[in-house]
Amino acid sequence: xxxxxxxxxxxxxxxxxxxxxxxxxxxxxxxxxxxxxxxxxxxxxxxxxxxxxxxxxxxxxxxxxxxxxxxxxxxxxxxxxxxxxxxxxxxxxxxxxxxxxxxxxxxxxxxxxxxxxxxxxxxxxxxxxxxxxxxxxxxxxxxxxxxxxxxxxxxxxxxxxxxxxxxxxxxxxxxxxxxxxxxxxxxxxxxxxxxxxxxxxxxxxxxxxxxxxxxxxxxxxxxxxxxxxxxxxxxxxxxxxxxxxxxxxxxxxxxxxxxxxxxxxxxxxxxxxxxxxxxxxxxxxxxxxxxxxxxxxxxxxxxxxxxxxxxxxxxxxxxxxxxxxxxxxxxxxxxxxxxxxxxxxxxxxxxxxxxxxxxxxxxxxxxxxx
Numbered sequence: 524x525x526x527x528x529x530x531x532x533x534x535x536x537x538x539x540x541x542x543x544x545x546x547x548x549x550x551x552x553x554x555x556x557x558x559x560x561x562x563x564x565x566x567x568x569x570x571x572x573x574x575x576x577x578x579x580x581x582x583x584x585x586x587x588x589x590x591x592x593x594x595x596x597x598x599x600x601x602x603x604x605x606x607x608x609x610x611x612x613x614x615x616x617x618x619x620x621x622x623x624x625x626x627x628x629x630x631x632x633x634x635x636x637x638x639x640x641x642x643x644x645x646x647x648x649x650x651x652x653x654x655x656x657x658x659x660x661x662x663x664x665x666x667x668x669x670x671x672x673x674x675x676x677x678x679x680x681x682x683x684x685x686x687x688x689x690x691x692x693x694x695x696x697x698x699x700x701x702x703x704x705x706x707x708x709x710x711x712x713x714x715x716x717x718x719x720x721x722x723x724x725x726x727x728x729x730x731x732x733x734x735x736x737x738x739x740x741x742x743x744x745x746x747x748x749x750x751x752x753x754x755x756x757x758x759x760x761x762x763x764x765x766x767x768x769x770x771x772x773x774x775x776x777x778x779x780x781x782x783x784x785x786x787x788x789x790x791x792x793x794x795x796x797x798x799x800x801x802x803x804x805x806x807x808x809x810x811x812x813x814x815x816x817x818x819x820x821x822x823x824x825x826x827x828x829x830x831x832x833x834x835x836x837x838x839x840x841x842x843x844x845x846x847x848x849x850x851x852x853x854x855x856x857x858x859x860x861x862x863x864x865x866x867x868x869x870x871x872x873x874x875x876x877x878x879x880x881x882x883x884x885x886x887x888x889x890x891x892x893x
Contacts, residue, residue, distance in 0.1 A: 566602035572781075572816040573851045576858070593825075593855065600823045601765060603814035607801050609720035611766045612728050617644050619736055631656055632693040634678060641732050646717060648729045649709035650702035651678050653689060654742065659696035661747040661892040662737035664730055664763060664770070665689035666756030667701060673708020677701040677756070685876045688751055688884075695885060697749075698742050700733045704755060706797050715796070722797040723762065730763040734770065746771060747892045751884065753777055753876045754839070761817075764824050772828040772891035774884040776876040777837050779817040780844025782810035818851035825852065826861030828891040832880050836873040845869075864891075 567579040576587040578596040587593050605611065617640050624636040632655040638647040651674050665688055667677040678701050679687030689701040703710035705722045714725035730750070737743045749772040752760040757778020764770045782790060788810050794803035806812040821829065833845030849867045856865045866887060870880050 566599040566606065566814070568603075568814060569599070569819075570811075572818050573847065575819065575822050575851055576854055587855075587858070590859065593858065597823050600815055600819040604765065604820070605724075606814050607721070607799050607806070608724040608727070611724065611731075612642055614642065616642070616732065616735065619732070619739060620644060621736065622647075630694065634693075639732060639736050641729050642717065646712055648702050648732065650674060650700055650733065651689065652736075653678065653693035653697075653699040653701070654740075655693050655696050655698065657696055658698055658742035659893055660742070660744045661696075661749065661888075662698045662700065662734075662740070662743035663689075663692050663888070664733050664737070664748070664750040664760070665692065665699050665701040666730065666750065666752030666759045666763070667704065667707070668752070668754035668756050669707070671707065673703040673710065674701040675708060677752075685878065685881070686753055688753070688876070688881060691881065692751070692885065692888075695889075697888075698737060698740060700737055702729055702733050704759065704797075705729075720801065721799045722795075723759075723799050726759055727762050727766050730759065731767045734763075734767050738769070745769075749773065749888050749892050751775075751888070754874065758817075761820050761824065761829075764827065764829075765820060770827075772830075772888055773824065774830045774832075774888060776832040776880070776884070777834060777840055777874050779820070779848065780833070780840040780842070781818055781847040782813055782816050784841050784844030784847065785810075816848075818848045821848045821865075822852040822855040825855045826859035826864055828864045828887065829866070830884050830887040831865075831867040832870060832876060832884065833867060834870050834872045834875065836871065839874050842869055 577584050578587055578592060587596055620640045622638050626633055626635045632653050635652045637652050638649050641648050665677045667674050668686055670676050672681050675681060676686045677689040679690035689699045693699045705714050705725045714722050719725045734748055737748060748769050750760040750763050750770050751774040753776040757775040760773050760775050764773045786792060790802050790808040794800055794808055802808055833842050835842050852865060856862045868880060870877055
């Protein structure tokens with residue numbers, strides 16, 4: 524866990540005190556509640572987040588019978604995610620202004636250390652860009668797990684070889700972008716100073732800009748973008764897919780389960796400043812009060828291709844909660860006649876991404892994107 528992050532934000536809020544009669548943190552929470560309610564005004568609360576073939580309209584539950592009905596429910600899912608994460612920025616995007624810091628020739632590809640512009644020209648995202656000698660036409664967002672090395676983990680610079688999927692995919696012919704997540708690696712920009720209300724949404728926007736970057740390259744073809752990640756990167760790959768329709772295939776390893784089965788229903792781990800503080804300040808870290816769950820996130824990706832590795836021994840994302848999500852999403856995929864696009868495997872291991880499962884995931888990406 525990253526420590527010492529939330530104090531500057533709390534200090535800023537005490538100084539500005541947006542609702543003067545309250546203490547800074549309470550004022551922030553109260554103001555956030557008002558804003559969140561406004562964002563979710565058109566998104567009713569769904570107490571049942573497992574039966575997804577229904578949508579609410581004017582307080583009445585109606586069946587989802589076709590893709591048009593599903594789009595109503597999906598809009599509610601996304602709006603409820605934004606009530607927790609903050610809105611996805613819709614402002615005009617600046618030029619990417621890619622700056623190459625250094626390049627290293629490796630076996631089968633060149634690894635470039637770069638930065639690119641996110642929402643504002645001075646808000647830059649550090650990343651590694653891996654260009655294969657023989658590109659296959661597809662691009663991949665490789666999102667790293669938790670760790671101080673950030674993007675370096677995904678490109679194989681750490682001491683855990685089962686996390687080096689960016690390196691392996693580049694050798695397979697994919698153009699790979701491995702960006703730093705906020706507060707990790709070289710990414711030290713404060714999302715809250717830029718107007719975000721969660722580290723999660725800052726990461727999502729950075730990753731969307733990463734798709735812009737991949738599609739700006741002559742080696743990458745439109746319609747052939749994927750995302751892969753383990754743990755932190757595993758749920759960020761899902762989130763990127765929700766807000767970035769150009770991501771056509773997703774691999775998520777040890778990245779999620781249903782909130783009621785995360786740490787026995789204690790969502791503290793999701794509520795730090797690097798994730799979604801509103802989970803604590805607005806929803807009391809209580810799964811029953813959460814506006815969205817991963818059952819819905821997974822279904823909202825239908826009919827796109829999603830490969831899930833949920834190990835039986837994962838002590839972070841307990842496997843029955845992964846199965847709950849898959850079970851809820853299957854009927855939505857079936858409605859699109861796309862059940863084959865949702866693949867879940869459950870290796871007999873802990874919180875890991877073993878070689879044989881990575882190979883299955885890479886073949887899945889090949890089949891989905893090439």
